Amino acid sequence: xxxxxxxxxxxxxxxxxxxxxxxxxxxxxxxxxxxxxxxxxxxxxxxxxxxxxxxxxxxxxxxxxxxxxxxxxxxxxxxxxxxxxxxxxxxxxxxxxxxxxxxxxxxxxxxxxxxxxxxxxxxxxxxxxxxxxxxxxxxxxxxxxxxxxxxxxxxxxxxxxxxxxxxxxxxxxxxxxxxxxxxxxxxxxxxxxxxxxxxxxxxxxxxxxxxxxxxxxxxxxxxxxxxxxxxxxxxxxxxxxxxxxxxxxxxxxxxxxxxxxx
Numbered sequence: 339x340x341x342x343x344x345x346x347x348x349x350x351x352x353x354x355x356x357x358x359x360x361x362x363x364x365x366x367x368x369x370x371x372x373x374x375x376x377x378x379x380x381x382x383x384x385x386x387x388x389x390x391x392x393x394x395x396x397x398x399x400x401x402x403x404x405x406x407x408x409x410x411x412x413x414x415x416x417x418x419x420x421x422x423x424x425x426x427x428x429x430x431x432x433x434x435x436x437x438x439x440x441x442x443x444x445x446x447x448x449x450x451x452x453x454x455x456x457x458x459x460x461x462x463x464x465x466x467x468x469x470x471x472x473x474x475x476x477x478x479x480x481x482x483x484x485x486x487x488x489x490x491x492x493x494x495x496x497x498x499x500x501x502x503x504x505x506x507x508x509x510x511x512x513x514x515x516x517x518x519x520x521x522x523x524x525x526x527x528x529x530x531x532x533x534x535x536x537x538x539x540x541x542x543x544x545x546x547x548x549x550x551x552x553x554x555x556x557x558x559x560x561x562x563x564x565x566x567x568x569x570x571x572x573x574x575x576x577x578x579x580x581x582x583x584x585x586x587x588x589x590x591x592x593x594x595x596x597x598x599x600x
Contacts, residue, residue: 346380348406352396353378366395434472437465456504463500467493487529491522513564520560524553540596544589551582 353363353374360378364371367388376382384392393403402409441462448458467490474485498518502510527549531542558575 345383345406346378349392349396350378352398356396358395363395367391430472430475433468437468440465459500460497460504463493463497483529483533487525491525494518494522513561516560516564517557520556524549524556538593538596540589540593544586544593547582547586547589551579551586554579554582 353360356363358366360374361371364374367374369384369388373382373384377384389400389403393400399409399412401412444458444461445455448455470489470493471486474489475482478485495515495518498510498514502514528546531545531549535542535545537545554575562570
């Protein structure tokens with residue numbers, strides 16, 4: 339009987355914390371009030387088939403049920419996770435609300451001040467990206483990250499086209515699109531490395547640093563090809579590339595050292 343005492347006391351305590359009477363708890367579990375009374379007086383245990391329902395009604399975990407004590411660490415983790423979900427949800431809603439407000443405000447200002455619609459289209463295409471991210475998050479939960487990266491990769495080109503329509507000039511096809519395409523290549527290189535490569539954090543960091551070291555000369559070379567009067571690389575450019583390459587080698591060396599010691 340003494341072994342059952344902590345369990346009965348715990349069930350009674352959690353029932354009172356949930357604001358339930360014995361009769362109300364019994365009704366929710368489809369058992370008799372006498373059964374609940376016996377549990378709390380340590381005269382019997384609930385049937386194993388009732389464990390999940392009891393935990394749900396009392397707001398406890400199955401681990402807490404079987405140990406007859408509060409799992410404070412698990413509760414703290416659950417509270418932290420819930421707080422993080424609230425922060426993330428709040429940020430998403432704030433971002434969406436900001437985009438929804440920005441469109442009509444920019445529409446009115448553009449018409450009132452300039453009596454035409456020109457830079458408003460840039461704003462509209464710009465806010466289309468977070469709208470698209472939100473739609474992917476709502477509808478495509480399984481592949482959110484790759485779809486968001488794909489949307490970003492495609493979105494940058496119509497944005498540049500709309501900016502070109504406002505500013506004019508011959509820079510769109512000659513320089514903007516080639517540079518944007520190269521940027522998309524590096525964006526996917528980072529994403530595939532971080533999201534899909536089955537490697538440790540040190541190795542991923544080293545490879546990302548190596549990708550960045552290659553991005554600098556690659557963009558420099560392309561700029562000299564497509565941008566008129568583009569300057570030749572100077573000492574700081576080479577030092578930056580060399581520093582990133584050294585950082586990448588150091589990170590990869592740390593990864594190899596950690597593997598040897600595990």
